Amino acid sequence: MRKIIGILFAVSLVVACSSIDCPVNHSVYTRYMLYQPDGTPDTLVQDTMWVLTMRSDGKDTLVLNSLCGSNATGFSLPISYTQPEDKFIVLVRRLQDPEYLYYDSIIVKKENFPHFESVDCQASFFHRITNVRCMGNFIDSIVINNPDVNYDKDSPEHFRLYLNPDF
Amino acid sequence: MTKIRQSISAFTSILIFSLLLLGSTTTAHAQLKMFRMEKDSIPLFRGFQVSFDLVGPAMLMLGDHGEYEGALRLNLHDQWFPIFELGLGRANHEKDEVTKFTYKTTAPYFRIGMDWNIMKNKHQDNHLYAGFRYAFTSYKVDIIRDELPDPVWISPSQFGVKDMACSMHWLEIVFGIDAKIFGPLHLGWNVRYKRRIAHKDGELGNTWYVPGFGINDKDNLAANFNVIIDI
Numbered sequence: 001m002r003k004i005i006g007i008l009f010a011v012s013l014v015v016a017c018s019s020i021d022c023p024v025n026h027s028v029y030t031r032y033m034l035y036q037p038d039g040t041p042d043t044l045v046q047d048t049m050w051v052l053t054m055r056s057d058g059k060d061t062l063v064l065n066s067l068c069g070s071n072a073t074g075f076s077l078p079i080s081y082t083q084p085e086d087k088f089i090v091l092v093r094r095l096q097d098p099e100y101l102y103y104d105s106i107i108v109k110k111e112n113f114p115h116f117e118s119v120d121c122q123a124s125f126f127h128r129i130t131n132v133r134c135m136g137n138f139i140d141s142i143v144i145n146n147p148d149v150n151y152d153k154d155s156p157e158h159f160r161l162y163l164n165p166d167f
Numbered sequence: 168m169t170k171i172r173q174s175i176s177a178f179t180s181i182l183i184f185s186l187l188l189l190g191s192t193t194t195a196h197a198q199l200k201m202f203r204m205e206k207d208s209i210p211l212f213r214g215f216q217v218s219f220d221l222v223g224p225a226m227l228m229l230g231d232h233g234e235y236e237g238a239l240r241l242n243l244h245d246q247w248f249p250i251f252e253l254g255l256g257r258a259n260h261e262k263d264e265v266t267k268f269t270y271k272t273t274a275p276y277f278r279i280g281m282d283w284n285i286m287k288n289k290h291q292d293n294h295l296y297a298g299f300r301y302a303f304t305s306y307k308v309d310i311i312r313d314e315l316p317d318p319v320w321i322s323p324s325q326f327g328v329k330d331m332a333c334s335m336h337w338l339e340i341v342f343g344i345d346a347k348i349f350g351p352l353h354l355g356w357n358v359r360y361k362r363r364i365a366h367k368d369g370e371l372g373n374t375w376y377v378p379g380f381g382i383n384d385k386d387n388l389a390a391n392f393n394v395i396i397d398i
Contacts, residue, residue, distance in 0.1 A: 113370070121266065123266065
């Protein structure tokens with residue numbers, strides 16, 4: 001009996017150990033889907049889209065590169081950790097007018113919440129979108145579809161983006 | 168001749184009656200004897216036991232979290248053991264090498280429940296038992312992460328909280344043994360399945376180590392190795 005208790009003491013230490021259980025994909029992104037005014041999915045067809053943003057050091061950075069084709073029904077953009085507002089510059093080049101870049105902007109207003117999973121998992125920020133607006137050039141309108149931004153990839157898209165039908 | 172026959176008949180009847188009476192008296196006496204043999208002379212209150220766990224302090228020595236835990240257990244008829252456990256859980260995870268997180272908490276917790284001796288002969292010095300516990304802790308956590316630069320906008324972000332108030336209620340199913348070593352000293356171990364029933368994790372959405380429960384999850388498995396003293 002005493003020997004068994006000794007062995008079980010060692011087993012107890014092993015049982016008391018834990019495992020790491022972090023989310024596989026902990027990146028937090030916002031998802032945009034293109035829609036026609038009647039609510040059916042839209043695509044860029046033969047146009048090409050780029051999205052840029054301005055960094056805190058004053059330099060611009062590309063966050064979406066050359067989205068194009070009839071399969072381009074949506075895209076993902078990063079969301080800042082703690083800024084109250086993210087501003088994106090959207091550029092589009094049309095196939096029939098390749099020398100000219102059309103531009104628009106998307107401004108996302110949000111609340112930021114630090115999220116902790118475990119000491120073994122990377123820190124992340126979750127967000128709640130409170131407002132979104134655009135310049136209204138080739139983007140007709142943009143609406144919030146799902147205000148909660150986290151790393152749940154199965155959640156519905158966050159924004160519905162309606163392109164200007166006259167564009 | 169007739170008188171002789173009557174006498175024989177009367178004698179036979181008396182003999183049969185006597186035998187029947189003797190038989191019934193013997194059966195009643197045996198039943199009384201059996202009843203006396205089954206009567207348990209062990210009193211209901213059999214004393215107290217105090218115990219302390221060695222696994223929690225070992226985990227604190229070898230790792231960054233663990234518990235100091237003691238218990239007071241009543242022995243009722245060597246069969247029922249109402250128990251109260253009190254502990255102090257502690258985590259001090261200093262600046263993780265990968266994630267740079269510092270996690271600190273120190274808080275008490277308690278459990279209350281009952282063990283049942285499931286051995287056939289309950290009045291031995293060794294016990295095999297199963298039991299349950301209700302447990303609760305209210306604790307405060309410091310979660311600190313120095314300078315978290317935004318990978319796209321390159322701006323510094325503050326991440327962390329001090330004295331975040333959290334709490335948890337949970338239930339445990341316990342299975343264990345203890346064996347008498349000498350005198351009032353027993354050694355024993357138990358395995359516990361812990362199931363969270365309610366929790367408040369604070370504004371960061373989650374906590375890591377919960378005093379008394381272990382790593383925060385919907386359930387948990389743990390083991391104790393106890394030094395037990397009869398008092």
